[in-house]
Amino acid sequence: MKTYVITGIGRGIGCELARQFLLRGERVVGTVRDDAxxxxxLHNAKTQGRFSTxxxxxRDQASIEAAVRQLxxxxxxxxxxxxxxxxKQQSTLDMDFKGFLDTLDINTLGPLRVAQAFLPFLRRAKNAKIVTVSSRMGSLSYAKSDRIAYRASKAAVNKVMQGLATDLHADGIIAVSVHPGWVQTDMGGSEADIRVQESAAGLVKLIDGLTLEDTGEFFDWTGARIPF
Known part of the structure; x- marks a missing residue:
């Protein structure tokens, strides 16, 4: 049994990843902003002693540090x-700059804060892995400009993860970014290509197969490499 820490398990991909790992007998520590x-x-899985929150x-360094002291x-x-x-307003010609900063704080700085906080626990495991859910929308090979704050935050977190992979290579810790696909979640909408169960199953298979040779790369949910 392995221990998986998953941020944002309140809905969508995070919830489904937690569910699938629990179903196969793993231990899951899920994070949310409030217990409600x-x-x-997932609450029901607590009776098995393999799920906790x-x-x-x-965005809050102090709250992250306080939480990890429970682990x-x-x-x-x-x-x-x-x-x-x-x-809503995130065009290069009409930008909500405060909203842009908040997007960067959550999507780019958030994963780095979390990675740094959990690093002592990752170092205690063998062949530990850090996986950040990014998006193909952040790939610099696409010139599209819609939702530019989101795109920029994902491009930035990809670079952060690449740097983290470089710095943790000697420790044997793998760090990658993943694109979950266009998924039928609250964020992706009902017209999206794939169901959340398909995306999560693909990500689980990808995560299981990651080796140190893959560190620093960007993958989609099928396991295919994506250009940065």
Whole structure:
């Protein structure tokens, strides 16, 4: 049994990843901003003793540090899933700058804050992995400009993860970014390509197969490499 820490398990991909790992017998530590956000189906898993929650906001360094003090076990996989789509007004010609900054704070700085806080626990595991849920929309090979705050935040977190992979290579800790696909969630909408169950299953398979040779790369949910 391995221990998976997953941020943003209140809904969507985070919730489904937690559910799938629990179903196969893993231990899951899920994070949310408040305990009321934990889905009932995951609450029920607590009776098996393999599910617990930590309460923090990825924008709040102090709350993250307070939460990790409750943990005392190796962490095999850290999945930074918590994120936002950003403000309504996010065009290069008409920008909500405060909203842009908040998007960067959550989507880019949040995963780095979390990675640094959990690093002592990752170092206690063998072949630990850090996985950040990014988006193909952040790839610099695409010139599209819609939702530019979101795109920029994901491009930035990809670079942060690449740098983290470089700095942790000697420790044997893998760090990658992943694109979950266009998923039928609150963020992706009902017209999206794939169901959340498909995306999560693909990500689980990808995460299972990651080796140190993959560190610093950007993958989609099928396991295909994506250009930065």
């Amino acid at each position: 956000s934990v889905p009932e189906e 930590l309460i923090f906001d990825v 005392d076990e190796p962490v095999d996989v850290l999945i930074s899933n918590a994120g936002v789509i950003g403000p």
